[in-house]
Amino acid sequence: MNILNVSGSPHVHSDESTKKIMWRVNMAxxxxxxxxxxxxxxxxxxxxxxxxxxxxxxxxxxxxxxMKVPTSIGDGSAVVTGLLLAFNxxxxxxxxxxxxxxxxxxxxxxxxxxxxxGKNPFNPALVGRVFLLISFPVQMTTWPVAxxxxxxxxxxxxxxxxxxxxxxxxLGEGVTFMDAFLGHIGGxxxxxxxxxxxxxxxxxxxxxVISWHIPVAFIGTAFLFSGILWLIDPTAYMDPVMTxxxxxxxxxxxxxxxxxxxxxxxxxxQLIFGFGCGLLTIIIRNWGSYPEGVSFAILIMxxxxxxxxxxxxxxxxxx
Amino acid sequence: MxxxxxxxxxxxxxxxxxxxxIEVMPVGKQMVVLMNQHLGAPATPVVQKxxxxxxGQLIGEAQAFMCANVHSPVSGxxxxxxxCKDAFGMAKPAVYINVEGDEWMETIDRTPDIKRECTLExxxxxxxxxxxxxxxxxxxxxxxxxxxxxPEGKKAEYLIVNAAECEPYLTSDYRVMMEHAEEVCIGVxxxxxxxxxxxAYIGIESNKPQAIAKMQEMAKQFEGxxxxxxxxxxxxxxxxxxxxxxxxxxxxxxxxxxxxxxVVSNLGSCFAVYEAVQKNKPLIENILTVTxxxxxxxxxxxxxxxxxxxxxxxxxxxxxxxxxxxxISGGTxxxxxxxxxxxxxxxxxxxxxxxxxxxxxREPETNCIRCGKCMEACPMGLEPYLFSALVKNGxxxxxxxxxxxxxxxxxxxxxxxxxxxxxTDEIRLGKNRVRAMMAAKK
Numbered sequence: 001m002n003i004l005n006v007s008g009s010p011h012v013h014s015d016e017s018t019k020k021i022m023w024r025v026n027m028a029x030x031x032x033x034x035x036x037x038x039x040x041x042x043x044x045x046x047x048x049x050x051x052x053x054x055x056x057x058x059x060x061x062x063x064x065x066x067m068k069v070p071t072s073i074g075d076g077s078a079v080v081t082g083l084l085l086a087f088n089x090x091x092x093x094x095x096x097x098x099x100x101x102x103x104x105x106x107x108x109x110x111x112x113x114x115x116x117x118g119k120n121p122f123n124p125a126l127v128g129r130v131f132l133l134i135s136f137p138v139q140m141t142t143w144p145v146a147x148x149x150x151x152x153x154x155x156x157x158x159x160x161x162x163x164x165x166x167x168x169x170x171l172g173e174g175v176t177f178m179d180a181f182l183g184h185i186g187g188x189x190x191x192x193x194x195x196x197x198x199x200x201x202x203x204x205x206x207x208x209v210i211s212w213h214i215p216v217a218f219i220g221t222a223f224l225f226s227g228i229l230w231l232i233d234p235t236a237y238m239d240p241v242m243t244x245x246x247x248x249x250x251x252x253x254x255x256x257x258x259x260x261x262x263x264x265x266x267x268x269x270q271l272i273f274g275f276g277c278g279l280l281t282i283i284i285r286n287w288g289s290y291p292e293g294v295s296f297a298i299l300i301m302x303x304x305x306x307x308x309x310x311x312x313x314x315x316x317x318x319x
Numbered sequence: 320m321x322x323x324x325x326x327x328x329x330x331x332x333x334x335x336x337x338x339x340x341i342e343v344m345p346v347g348k349q350m351v352v353l354m355n356q357h358l359g360a361p362a363t364p365v366v367q368k369x370x371x372x373x374x375g376q377l378i379g380e381a382q383a384f385m386c387a388n389v390h391s392p393v394s395g396x397x398x399x400x401x402x403c404k405d406a407f408g409m410a411k412p413a414v415y416i417n418v419e420g421d422e423w424m425e426t427i428d429r430t431p432d433i434k435r436e437c438t439l440e441x442x443x444x445x446x447x448x449x450x451x452x453x454x455x456x457x458x459x460x461x462x463x464x465x466x467x468x469x470p471e472g473k474k475a476e477y478l479i480v481n482a483a484e485c486e487p488y489l490t491s492d493y494r495v496m497m498e499h500a501e502e503v504c505i506g507v508x509x510x511x512x513x514x515x516x517x518x519a520y521i522g523i524e525s526n527k528p529q530a531i532a533k534m535q536e537m538a539k540q541f542e543g544x545x546x547x548x549x550x551x552x553x554x555x556x557x558x559x560x561x562x563x564x565x566x567x568x569x570x571x572x573x574x575x576x577x578x579x580x581x582v583v584s585n586l587g588s589c590f591a592v593y594e595a596v597q598k599n600k601p602l603i604e605n606i607l608t609v610t611x612x613x614x615x616x617x618x619x620x621x622x623x624x625x626x627x628x629x630x631x632x633x634x635x636x637x638x639x640x641x642x643x644x645x646x647i648s649g650g651t652x653x654x655x656x657x658x659x660x661x662x663x664x665x666x667x668x669x670x671x672x673x674x675x676x677x678x679x680x681r682e683p684e685t686n687c688i689r690c691g692k693c694m695e696a697c698p699m700g701l702e703p704y705l706f707s708a709l710v711k712n713g714x715x716x717x718x719x720x721x722x723x724x725x726x727x728x729x730x731x732x733x734x735x736x737x738x739x740x741x742x743t744d745e746i747r748l749g750k751n752r753v754r755a756m757m758a759a760k761k
Contacts, residue, residue: 004643004644004645004646004656004657004658004660005644005645005656005676005679005680006645006656006657006658007645007656007681007741007744008656008741008743008744008747009649009651009652009653009654009655009656009728009730009743010330010651010652010653010730010733010734010743011645011647011651011652011654011656011674011679012330012331012487012651012652012678012734013681013682013733013734013739014328014330014734014735016692016735016736016737017682017737017738017739018685018686018688018737018738020737021688021690021737072685075685115686116686117685117686117688118685118686118687118688118689118738119686260688260689260690260691261688261689263689265689265691265694265702265704266691266694313702314694314697314700314701314702315325315700316572316699316700316701316722316725317324317325317326317559317563317569317698317699317700317725318559318569318570318571318572319571319572
């Protein structure tokens, strides 16, 4: 006689899993990674590898020796954190050891100290990035400039990002929209090519890992708000197209603000979340002391996510 | 194509027993007839040890308000009136009958002729349904005569027949439509008359084009029967969702379909209504699907109520495959896992679904990643992830405030959860606690 399993309904599952979702995000980051390697050469590849490897290693070490739980590195979330962290730093040789510290902060403080994937209130990669930005301001703002495809060796020319140049009053001279769209600009690895990021985002939309609400609200708000400022005074403010194509807005809106764990659940809450990110980014860019404000904007909005979840509920079937 | 407005999922349909015509399952040597095969109080046994009974004879009488009559599915001698463990391990009052021959009550019309004319008045129809022990065969087994006794001050405007059969695997309603379309339409007409509504709408999911064509053809011969093809989306056949799909109306929280002028009956019930009213035949048989991916053959049977699961398995497939993981009564989304295969079938059983070990296995649960898929899938617009946390932490009052009682337990949340959290289980637990809390307050 067989021994039967007994459990509550439903008895089937959609076959969706956290692991699949995380590996899809990794897939979606591949175009941007390839672009970064194409523009910045070997340092980009090495920084990414070191970042991913150290994130995975730290997660494994913490789970094994501190939390004493079965390891969950297979779910791919540490790889996502590693890639996003690498995308947020300059692809230079001196970053190789600094990014390890970033990985420790991202995984150790940003994620595992709260109990691991799903329990962290802030985006781990951004926690790591902001820590590095404050601790290593010089190294973190020495940006390589993507001048040609496939540069060889470690001596990549460095220069200001369009946003940095703008902050200094140079108004992003010589950078065209097409440069920014394709990635012929200075910046962190993941920021340079808008098209590679949009490609990845389309994949995530198609696979229903993300929905359009946060990216559209984020980029739309940034575009509108910077557009209004630009119309008021085009000599003092950057034009809106350049605003959304440069810096971290594309990467932030498509990959980091959309992080499921740290963004609101309801669609209405997601729109507010995206709106807040866009607004704060432009405020920090124009009136803050840093040239770029995407990381801070997302982290600030992460902190209000629990409130947004409380205030914005899904529409009930019938009241 | 019509559908409900929010949420829903699309599980693998697996209608592998679609083409198996309905066969008659032979009667066993001994039958156990449970006294509560319906929602409400158990029926009171009106036979004693040693009594001779015929097929269709009343053996359990409905004495409470929320109750239904129970009739003997076989002829023979009453062995004892005792209790019996049902399929889920609960002891229920039961009548044991030793089968002798197959002698039917003379009042039952056993001719194959189809009788279209119904001269009964609405009250007489409802009385007949009560007498024949008809209950809803969609799963809830709600006594049909109560549903069709419209309370004072309420008015029925729509009769909706649920033939969506949105549950994976199940094909019994499909087979009934294919083989008994005319009887079903007569049954629907009778119910339409009982309610006094102009139109009856039969909702069928569009993955059954042959059934839709057949029913549309048949409905032409009847007045006021409209066939509504519905989008293939689970839970299209859930009462509130079906009403929403067909009429656009929404049953408010805590209210009944009749509050928005709707009465919903399952397709199988309509067939039973036909047999009861036109043929004088009580509800003593189930039409059920015997199916499973690992079974050597797929079947649809007409089975006397009281036949045990083991007998059905033995007759249809010989024995359960070695790799069996679960046996389910009902579909994969809302069906219940059977504990006791020696238990008799009851009114409303629609299948014996055998799942393999692999198919039935639950993946280990991981942390919620707040992806919101449960919220997107919920057809009631609730927050399953939140209930899970509230229930685990004993925050029952908050669960109530977030309308946990609106949950219809369709299983869409658990189905779509990438962290494999047993959300539906936790919500069920929470609903029970909320009900207990509310009862204690009264």
